[in-house]
Amino acid sequence: xxxxxxxxxxxxxxxxxxxxxxxxxxxxxxxxxxxxxxxxxxxxxxxxxxxxxxxxxxxxxxxxxxxxxxxxxxxxxxxxxxxxxxxxxxxxxxxxxxxxxxxxxxxxxxxxxxxxxxxxxxxxxxxxxxxxxxxxxxxxxxxxxxxxxxxxxxxxxxxxxxxxxxxxxxxxxxxxxxxxxxxxxxxxxxxxxxxxxxxxxxxxxxxxxxxxxxxxxxxxxxxxxxxxxxxxxxxxxxxxxxxxxxxxxxxxxxxxxxxxxxxxxxxx
Numbered sequence: 577x578x579x580x581x582x583x584x585x586x587x588x589x590x591x592x593x594x595x596x597x598x599x600x601x602x603x604x605x606x607x608x609x610x611x612x613x614x615x616x617x618x619x620x621x622x623x624x625x626x627x628x629x630x631x632x633x634x635x636x637x638x639x640x641x642x643x644x645x646x647x648x649x650x651x652x653x654x655x656x657x658x659x660x661x662x663x664x665x666x667x668x669x670x671x672x673x674x675x676x677x678x679x680x681x682x683x684x685x686x687x688x689x690x691x692x693x694x695x696x697x698x699x700x701x702x703x704x705x706x707x708x709x710x711x712x713x714x715x716x717x718x719x720x721x722x723x724x725x726x727x728x729x730x731x732x733x734x735x736x737x738x739x740x741x742x743x744x745x746x747x748x749x750x751x752x753x754x755x756x757x758x759x760x761x762x763x764x765x766x767x768x769x770x771x772x773x774x775x776x777x778x779x780x781x782x783x784x785x786x787x788x789x790x791x792x793x794x795x796x797x798x799x800x801x802x803x804x805x806x807x808x809x810x811x812x813x814x815x816x817x818x819x820x821x822x823x824x825x826x827x828x829x830x831x832x833x834x835x836x837x838x839x840x841x842x843x844x
Contacts, residue, residue: 577630578639579661586658587639588612589631591623597663600691602842604631605655607673607697608767609720609752611638614672617831618838625839630667632658634678636759636766644759644766648674648774652681659689668842670694672827673799674771677702680807684780693788693811694838697796697824699803700777704768712765719764720752729795729823744828781810788814789841791834793822815841 577595579586588595589612602622604615612619612631619631634651636644645651655678659667668691671679676698683690711719724745755763788811792804801818808816817837822830 581657581661582654584635584642585640587633589619591620591629593623595662596628599628601628601630601664601667603667603669605671605675605678607675609755609764611755613751614827618827618835621835630662636761636763637755644761644763646766646770648677648681648770651678652685655682656686656689666691668692670838672696674767677771677774680780681776683786684783687785690786692786692842693784695788696791697793697799697826698790698807699799700807702771702774702799704772709768712768713762716756716764720749724749726797727824729821729829748825748828778806778810781807784811790814790816791826791837792818793824793826794818794820795822796824798824
């Protein structure tokens with residue numbers, strides 16, 4: 577689904593169903609150098625089981641036009657504009673990595689718009705190493721390689737991978753390269769800089785009153801479990817789920833476990 581949001585084209589995948597704002601809505605928010613496609617399984621399942629879905633492409637990512645936004649706060653304002661354009665008053669917000677910060681900040685800015693919160697592979701502060709920031713600015717392919725290796729718990733496919741011949745690491749690498757080719761702006765560096773600079777996480781966490789789910793991978797090297805502790809203990813109504821044999825790219829490595837955990841939480 578294409579919408580005009582703040583003067584630019586915004587694309588939201590609706591899970592293969594016509595979007596219906598009268599149904600409960602789940603908004604899926606991707607992380608750095610990604611797009612809506614990382615939510616393929618989860619978004620499609622929800623869309624076919626009683627929910628309306630908006631799996632967004634952030635500005636400068638995927639099929640959404642405009643420059644990539646430089647702060648988490650600006651991304652949260654954009655997401656609220658998406659809800660306005662779709663005529664959604666309240667939604668469950670589910671974000672992965674950078675997307676989790678966007679979901680958190682959106683719920684802070686407009687608590688009446690967030691019915692539930694799903695924070696996947698999250699951390700606060702979400703600091704990015706100087707080496708990775710430098711590579712994302714001056715040697716993007718090296719940054720892609722670094723993140724791709726660190727985001728997966730192993731090079732072996734998990735039992736829930738789509739099928740023979742499917743490469744979890746290769747698919748993620750090609751998606752990041754696609755974002756680079758499609759948008760000449762330094763998307764990766766802009767995304768990482770936004771994560772690195774975000775400073776409102778603790779205050780936002782203290783304000784959250786809606787039911788919240790955190791899913792973390794026990795073998796996540798990008799946002800390790802210990803980096804999630806502050807948010808987990810600060811958010812009042814927070815359920816924490818840890819996935820075994822899972823790294824940062826949890827929707828690819830453990831897609832069924834992520835889906836089952838999210839669906840159970842949303843169905844309460």
